Amino acid sequence: MLKLSWWKWLCIVLIFYTLIEGFLGPVPALPILNETIRNLYFHVTMWFAMMILMTVSLVYSIKYLSKPLAHNDTVAEMSAKVGMLFGIIGILTGMIWAKNTWGAYWVNDAKLNGAAAALLVYTAYFILRNAIEDETKRARISSVYAIFAFTLMMVFIMVLPRMTDSLHPGNGGNPGFSTYDLDANMRKVFYPAVLGFTLLGIWIMQLKINIKKLQHFNDEQ
């Protein structure tokens, strides 16, 4: 029998709950949105997970600068990698949703541009990491960039869209799902889904960290 810690079991249960309940459970019948409202469980949760992973990356970069351990840098790097994966999936699910409700895969919108910019920052972070040979130097310089860029990115994603009108729910006079669309039935799936996908992200991250540590160990032998 596979030995997994409790939160991994919780993750498996929550993901399956999200999949089953998300596709089969009752949802409010709303015009235009129709059944695409189910995408809420997958698209929005991706961004929640990405923001949490970006915060992890930010925190571990700060930790690295105050205490330069290789572990801190590895966590920062891997959480950024998994965060980028979630960001890409978030953009793709969002594009499918946008095509079906707004009629186009991409619209010029503050929130969408913020999402694209978040992926740009991640890409820049990885390019910087590749440009530095020396390991400790790479860790230090990329930590500095991560703190600088991720902080500004959070401002860009969280503050600026609230200043303008937006098609996207939750901005500029356009109410978020929480106000009326998200009824009690949907909440029962949505919050577990957020937790489930975040745990999945942490799980992937943990595996990647272990792989990197083993590779490192192998190189030293």
Add this chain to the structure above:
Amino acid sequence: MQNTSKIFSLIIKEYRYDWRSRSALSGILMYVFATVFICYLSFKNVIDIPTWNSLFWIIILFVAINAIAKSFMAESQALQLFYYSFLSPYHIIVSKIIYHAVLMFVLATLGAFIFTFFLGNPVQSYLQFSLALLLGSVSFSSCLTMISAIASRATNNPALLAVLGFPVLLPVLTVTIRFSKNAIDGLAWSVNQPYFILLLCLNALILALAYLLFPYLWRE
């Protein structure tokens, strides 16, 4: 008191350094002129105000990247060792940001004049537009000085500054463009005030981050 005099002498040094090697400075001026001239030749006449505004800020963005790119690359190992033994990192970053902000403000103002000469001038509120120029220069300078310090620590790849800089500059660039657009349209101050405050906050955030993080870049 001593800190101020140190920072001041570093700013003077930056200025002398640029002034002595005129090729760099005249290269930037040429860049401003050439890009505006190219826009003039390709657009003939820009009547649309949003286009005028965006075009202007995109040119200023590229000018800023070119002007600030070399700031850390040019300094030799020996000079850095000299700094290390006599100065604190705060002196370096503060003096560089101030110098680049002033340089960028001069270049942006000059750019605005050249732009006016070739492409006309739709600006209605000059006071707000100069404020946009000033705040834009300060935020470009603080962002790019910091990014240039990061890029100079990596292998010498000239494209790295642009790659690292663009995503970081996006927030200030979008707010500056909006602020400047309202200034050109001559909207009331009450409309533009939120953007002004947001821009100030963003600047304060960037400056605080640069001030806190630069010491970690500095020690080799």
